[in-house]
Amino acid sequence: MVADAEVDPVSKSPRPPAKSRGGTDTRIMRAALEILRVHGPHRVTVEAVAALSGVAKTTIYRRYANREEILDAALDSQSVTPCVPDGLCVYDRMKWTLEQVRRALASDMGLGSVGAALTDEDPDFTESFREIINARSDVVAGVLRAAVDAGAVRSDLDIDTAVSMLVGSYLGAYLRHGEVSESWADGVVHAMCPELEPEAPER
Template sequence: MVGQAQTPQGAAPRRGRPRDADTDRRILTAGLELLRAGGPRAVTVEAVADSSGVAKTTIYRRYADRHELLRAALVRAIGEPGQPPDADPGEKIRWALNQTWQQMSDVLGPGGLAAIIGDTDRRFTDGFRRILLPYTDALVALIEADVAAGKLGSDFDADAAVSLMVGAYLGELLRRGTVDAEFTDQCIQLMLVAMTAGRK
């Protein structure tokens, strides 16, 4: 084909230069900082280039558009949930709840949270839900395991409890502007009262 480089028969195709880890870090860190401050719409390739000092051409070689870049920044920041502690139900729930709430506070920040609550960017909201799912699923699984083991009420709805816990964070944030450790303790204690009702 005219204008296209040919690879000699039997030769391994040439690979591009490996990505520079520091460049990736700068791009994704800038994307996350823009999200926290101004929401997903603030994360443009131009803004990331200005903030990170990385050329737009370099960013476009890695990410097709702002949405792909933003998703990569969220995945890098959130990671995967770790292993729960071998502890009583209250401590396990605290562990999982703190991880889930951390994603909303530390990763999204005010800008990202405002976009989620206002549903101002449906593609971003749906993407964040998918990334957060392993954390909420882990919390559901912890509760269900303790129900099966007889440590919690036999008819307790784990999925509804997790929705209440996530909602409690957003409710406290709207009322107070911050969520402190004392509220976490209060929330867990209230949930444990409901969780242990009907325990055999």
């Protein structure tokens, strides 16, 4: 076929320099994540990624066999569990961990992913999405446990329920207002754990 004659076989194509290949991979992943966060997993296709990234489909197929591999790679890129920075007080540690949840829901995975998980349109994706959210939620739970151990929070606190309320408050704010303010994490910690807030320095 004529179309086949126009495509150079992979074996005859010169291997791009490492820097070029890395840039291409980054463009592919950025495009896949952008589609995922806005539209959900069902819209992550080779054609859509090629159109948004500007990378030719033939180049994408050299790296990924199909859309499932692209989607798996996009999810894997978000699966790293964040580490809480040293030197933060308990209140600031809570705020920092909530910001990681905020990033996952708002920019890393996006509300398109949230919608897909809520409708369970793709069970495999839903499972992967929950693993990512739970990994970041576990960091929040760890901070709360440390606060309980330190006596900063009451000892009978139900950690799992508290984490669900903290994470759910983001979705609640978005559903009510259509956006979430930059002060969301601070407001949530102040409302739920006011005893953690540092005292104002004396003048």
